[in-house]
Amino acid sequence: MKQTKKRNEIYEIFLHTTSPLTAEDVANQLKGKIPIHLATIYRTLNKMCDENLLVKNVMQDKKSYFELKKEHHTHHLICKQCHQILDIDICPLKEFEQNIYEKTGFEITDHVIELRGICNQCKVKESIQ
Helix, strand or coil, X not given: CCCCHHHHHHHHHHHCCCCCECHHHHHHHHCCCCCCCHHXXXXXXXXXXXXXXXXXXXXXXXXXXXXXXXXXCCEEEXXXXXXXXXXXXXXXXHHHHHHHHHHHCCCCCCCCCEEEECCHHHHHHHHHC
């Protein structure tokens, strides 16, 4: 993939974040740094997915979220109050997938798990109020 200033700036954002981002999140972080249209950001993010630099997940809110491709996949904890997204790198489905494969020959290539609840910060805020 050809490196450009805009692509480098976008990739740099993902190197310094720990949670998945939407194209709008990326646009907000680029404001004031470089002029770039939202459509260009979407094209760039999708191209980075094609090049296996990023992973795209469409979550329950129907938005596309992007994050750096990691050696192993992650799942997400999503706070229903502040909407913070936290990665968890525990996958409870490895044995389940293997069992399905052994019994049916069906190879599961990917899956997405979203766990929704209230983050610790929001619980603390609620207890103060």
